[in-house]
Each structure stands twice: as C-alpha cells, then as structure tokens.
Amino acid sequence: MRKPIIAGNWKMFKTVAEATSFFADVKGKAEVEGVESVICAPFTNLPALVEAAKGTSIAIGAQNMHFEESGAFTGEISGAMLKELGVQYVILGHSERRAYFAETDEIVNKKTQAAFKSGLTPIVCVGEKLEEREAGHTKEVCKVQTEAALQGLTAEQAAQTVIAYEPIWAIGTGKSSTATDAEDVIAYIRDVVKGQFGEETAAAVRIQYGGSVKPNNIAEYMAQPNIDGALVGGASLEPASYIALVEGAK
Numbered sequence: 001m002r003k004p005i006i007a008g009n010w011k012m013f014k015t016v017a018e019a020t021s022f023f024a025d026v027k028g029k030a031e032v033e034g035v036e037s038v039i040c041a042p043f044t045n046l047p048a049l050v051e052a053a054k055g056t057s058i059a060i061g062a063q064n065m066h067f068e069e070s071g072a073f074t075g076e077i078s079g080a081m082l083k084e085l086g087v088q089y090v091i092l093g094h095s096e097r098r099a100y101f102a103e104t105d106e107i108v109n110k111k112t113q114a115a116f117k118s119g120l121t122p123i124v125c126v127g128e129k130l131e132e133r134e135a136g137h138t139k140e141v142c143k144v145q146t147e148a149a150l151q152g153l154t155a156e157q158a159a160q161t162v163i164a165y166e167p168i169w170a171i172g173t174g175k176s177s178t179a180t181d182a183e184d185v186i187a188y189i190r191d192v193v194k195g196q197f198g199e200e201t202a203a204a205v206r207i208q209y210g211g212s213v214k215p216n217n218i219a220e221y222m223a224q225p226n227i228d229g230a231l232v233g234g235a236s237l238e239p240a241s242y243i244a245l246v247e248g249a250k
C-alpha cells in the first residue's frame with residue numbers, strides 16, 4: 001500500500017520569520033495519520049523548520065541541490081549539507097529549474113543519484129510543455145524524463161523515489177489537468193517504471209500530481225488509483241490551505 005504524500009513547494013517565498021509563523025499554525029494540524037506531509041522551503045528557512053518540526057510528523061525538504069559533494073560551485077548547496085541539517089527530501093528537476101537554470105535530464109539524473117548518496121529522498125519532477133501536449137507528445141516527454149532521471153538507480157532506490165507529474169501549462173495558472181487526464185499520464189509513468197525496474201518497483205513508487213492543486217480539487221486527484229498525492233505550489237503557502245490539502249489526501 002502506497003502512503004499518500006502531500007508536498008508543499010514554497011518556491012522563492014517566505015522569510016525565516018514567515019516560515020516559523022506558518023509552521024506554528026500548521027503544527028498538529030497538517031499531521032494526519034496515513035498521510036505524509038512535507039514542506040519544501042528555501043534553503044534559508046531549513047534550519048529553523050527542521051528545528052520546529054522536531055517531534056512532529058512533518059518532514060522538511062529542499063527545492064534543489066548540486067550533484068557534486070563539494071567544490072568550487074559558487075552559490076550551490078550539496079546533499080551532505082542538507083542531510084546534516086536534518087532535511088529529508090529534495091525536489092529535483094522542477095520545470096522552473098529546467099527552464100530558468102538550464103537543468104537537463106542528465107543533470108537531473110546526476111542529482112537524483114547524489115541525493116541517494118547523501119541519504120535524501122528525491123522528489124523528481126517530470127511533465128510536458130503546452131506545445132508538447134498539443135502536439136500529442138505528453139507521454140513520450142514523460143517517458144524520456146522519467147527514464148533519464150531514474151537511470152543508474154537500484155530498484156530499491158527507484159521504489160523510494162517520489163515522482164511528481166507536473167504538466168507545465170498547469171503550474172500556477174489555475175488551469176489544472178483533469179483528474180482523469182492526470183491519472184492516464186501517471187498510470188503511464190508507472191508503466192515506464194515497470195519497463196525500467198520491474199513490476200514490484202512500479203507498484204511501490206509514489207507518483208504525485210502537481211499543477212494548480214487546491215483544497216477544492218485535491219479529493220478528485222486522490223480518488224484516482226495511481227495518484228499518490230500532490231506537489232503543491234501556491235496553495236501550500238497559507239496554513240489553512242495547506243492543512244486542508246493534507247486532510248484532503250486521506
């Protein structure tokens with residue numbers, strides 16, 4: 001049985017003061033038995049959030065990391081640095097990083113392998129652009145990105161990876177994919193994992209939907225057999241909304 005996972009991706013929002021105030025509001029509430037709750041915050045918030053999350057069931061995640069363990073990479077953060085803080089998850093290959101920071105499938109794969117080396121669980125994002133969807137290439141794009149991201153992992157690591165299917169045209173636009181469309185693509189991604197690692201791994205890997213998920217539509221996604229949770233941007237920023245998302249994933 002796959003445990004549902006709701007991950008909030010705060011992107012470049014919230015100061016430390018705002019993050020700690022948010023956490024105080026969700027503590028004890030965005031904690032629902034049977035649902036995993038993860039807050040992926042800017043690097044600067046991570047020490048305070050890890051401290052605040054002690055004794056709670058909420059996990060803290062980062063939104064990026066470098067694939068090298070250390071070196072002359074000005075402005076970058078390694079997996080070991082995140083692990084030492086007590087961070088458990090790291091979002092990798094988000095479409096904003098692919099688009100604005102030139103992350104390729106090869107870089108995402110190096111980061112995915114490095115995350116496991118550091119003892120972090122990667123949340124790997126895949127998804128098509130609007131023009132790719134309109135050209136009928138959604139599944140092909142997701143296949144290429146998924147296979148590339150997971151290449152070189154053991155079956156056990158692949159099973160632990162969280163995949164987030166985020167159609168780019170649905171991110172921050174209010175235009176969410178219908179639950180049945182998302183289910184169709186996510187079932188296909190599970191099939192891709194099956195082709196790469198076998199049935200057992202495919203049955204175990206958790207695949208989220210992301211793109212304009214809100215408290216009022218989370219239930220539709222969670223009702224789909226292959227959708228194991230959501231990666232949420234905008235609606236994860238307000239405590240009441242985040243609590244409702246975690247409750248809605250049950």
Ligand SMILES: O=C[C@H](O)COP(=O)(O)O
Pocket residue numbers: 009094166170171172173174210211212213231232233234235
């Ligand atoms: O990582 C989260 C996604 O980019 C979705 O963002 P959104 O919920 O604001 O559409």
